[in-house]
Amino acid sequence: MAVWELLSVELLTASLGLGLLVLGLLVPRGQKRGLGYLATLGLLGIAALAFTLREAKGVVWEGYIIDPLGTYFKLLFLFAAVLTCVSSFEYIGRLGHGEGEYYALIIISTLGMMILASAGELITLYLGLELMTISFCILATYRRGDMKSAEAGIKYIILGALSSAILLYGLSLLYGSTGSTFIKDISLVVNSGGVTPLMVVGIIFLLGGFAFKMAAVPFHMWAPDVYEGAPTPVTAFLSVASKAAAFAAFLRVFFVALGDSHSLWAEVIVALTVLSVVVGNLVAIPQKNMKRLLAYSSISQAGYLLLGIVAFSTLGIGAILYHSMLYVFANMGAFMVATVFYNADKSDEIQDYAGLARRSPLLAAVMLFSLLSLAGIPPLAGFVSKFYLFMAVIDQGYIWLAILAVLMSMVSVYYYLQVVKVMYLGDPPPGRPVIEVPLGVQIALACSLATLFLFGIYPTPLTNYAFSSAAAFFH
């Protein structure tokens, strides 16, 4: 396959992003809604292309690998970006500034994630990471004049820079001790038993850097504040796609380059998992703000995804792939509802969701089933994916870890049900009108809901896809 063909997804994404940036300058103020539609359609088209290339395999150069795993993640980013764009039309239109740049930034950060997912070399990986992070810094501060948004932006910039520095330091140590930045070459050195103390330090720095991007405890402190302050669609995108991108890069570095030193870092991952699952779920309980609640829930989801890393097996990777794809739809579903609700009521407080089931049955139903999917309740897709994750760790003999994780996911049902309680059991405040949901968002909501049910009841197609991608990546 020709090089340009292998790279077509990235090339088109880059052109779409840059094209929108230019177009945004040409279109007069107040007539920029079309840019959003264009971005959505463009991303959908690229997603379709990526789907046809899902089996493609090839090496562009040693530092950039196209394989089914990478393409799986690219599809995931594209879906997340599409849903983000759809839920942004109204929200960004009301902000009244920077509509053109907004969609361009979403697409450029998607490009960063794609590079992250395909990087076969450490500098390329870092490049993708920064492309993603810097775009998000701008996006997080998009609510100009809002203190919380500014706070979110600053926090993300400072802590993001810090974590990038830590990661970069880890990468440099890895380079220093192996003499190469290529993942393939590093794996050869590690393979021949050459784990030096210097490399161990490097691995620790790398773990810290990645854990920050995944928002795993104890590197999670930025997440609730940034999630709360950033514009809701951006929060949604940040919580699903950037987390998945971090996992994609993690898989490449730790499973391929450092796979043979697995015993060195396995225990650290177990600790991260336990902390994320326990802290994320317990701290979510007292939250009063919808976005903060979802932030802590997304911290705990990082813990569940880490279960797949703990398993260190094809089954584990397959489970990560399956879970992260459905996490996109469940979390985006919840955030889309939050966005529509914010547009109508200008509030993110959970108590204001009272009686949502009466004001808009669709919104309440999507929120209900998205949260239940996050909690892992059948017949929703989240159940199947958690089933795979638990199976993967039990298969490796970590029964205690599985019991802990299952019990904690039952704890999560408690706080998700608190939201459900407000929506279904509460009465709407008097005088609140029925919430009108724009058609585009209705379609997006219906699609995520259908996806959650479809892959919960008949998981086979996605299971086969995820597991075959995992098998092609890791034996």
Place this chain on the structure above:
Amino acid sequence: MSFPLLTAILLAPVVGIILILFIPEREQLTIKITAAVATFVSLVLSIYAYVAYDQAAGGLQFLEDRSWIPALGVNYSVGVDGISLPMVLLTALVIFTGVFASWDMTHRVKEFFLFLLMLVTGVFGVFISRDLFFFYLFFEVAVIPMYLLIGIWGSTRKEYAAMKLTLYLLVGSAFALIGIIALYLYAARQLGYLTFDIQTLATVQYDIGFQKFVFFLFLIGFGVLVPIWPLHLWSPDGHVAAPTAVSMLHAGVLMKLGAYGLIRVGVFFLPEGAKFWAPLIAVLCIVNVVYGAMIAMVQRDLKFVIGYSSVSHMGYVLLGIAALNTLSLSGAVTQMFAHGIMTALFFALVGNIYHKAHTREIALFGGLAHQMPRVAAGFLIGGLASLGLPGLHNFVAEFLIFLGAFTREQELLGGVLTYRALAILAILGIVITATYVLRVVQRTFFGPRKEAWDHLEDAHGVEMVPIVVLCATLILFGLFPSLMGDLIYTGVAPLVAKLEAARTIGGIF
């Protein structure tokens, strides 16, 4: 291919859900009729399955098998045997009558019937699944609609009760899930391929230590649902808070899911594990029987009496499971059916009274038989069934359980206790039951007419459906126990054969 009977039973409520989604909220009667028709279809098909089941052949029948997730060996495979078929019939009867018991519902009717049908789909699914993956999936499907049903339409501390119930059930199911995955992975190593098929998994010889551990997980997981003492705390609160139809379904069917899980997954897969833990179950179940009955005696709310009586009666089911022989296991399954019908009848009647009188305080009532003769008659039949009067189905069940437990010659606690002694204690439970049932009947329905209750109308019209159907079932199977007994025997026989083939192993104490 023959008609997919069991799938049709499962999908009838699903079709009902889809239809109701498209009916506008204000057309309440249409919604109710749709729900009634959907459940009626399930009922008719269940009765057909019950009659058409070939007892001579035994085993699993009405099989359907479809590959579902080949990568993991998950198949959509359904079938019923002598244990699950009575449960399917029970579910169909209870939900059908439950719809009529909710006929006077006026608040958010559409959502109510949506969630109710969702709940019952899960329950049907558990009983017909032959695949462990689907078994667990359906098992959990039943929980969340329950939360909403109790939370929105309940009474008496409904939000507290709904959350308590949900958390208890979910934590329990978490243990069951770990047990199921462990079992599946263990079997996969033995068999060399992945499968969730219940029959295949049962052929695997599990290591004794593994059996002890996993059976314990199941004991907690399914025991919460039974409910086994001391994990029963959610159940009286839940029963009392739930709206009538949900109480019926809940005490009538959902608690049986726990006992069914223990038999189908616990005893069938892990006979040695069952033998090991049987003494613990036997002792706890006596606590259930006696303690439940004593607490029922001092209750002032009609629904709490029924709630605790369920705890007490499910103790008999556990005794039947613990004794692990043909008689006792047949008795346990019979009791699951009989108690389900009886308790559904009680809740329907209490719901009827509560709807009209707006109270359930026993002390306020008296002489209700003057105003509500039909309700009183129904309650009396239920009460007599509850205390084990011959001629009603519960007598058959309890008789079998006691006989089974009595004939088991095994000593517990180094000879301090025997099953025989436990059986005698359990029979004493019946005496306590008789006391509280008769007291409630006397204080509520008999005695001089109270004029304060003259405005109460007797049950009439569709309200009679639950009373007539459920009473008739109790009497029919009570007078002709072999109509169900023979069927259950065909289901229990392979289980007992497996138990007899199992290695001998001492109990935990």
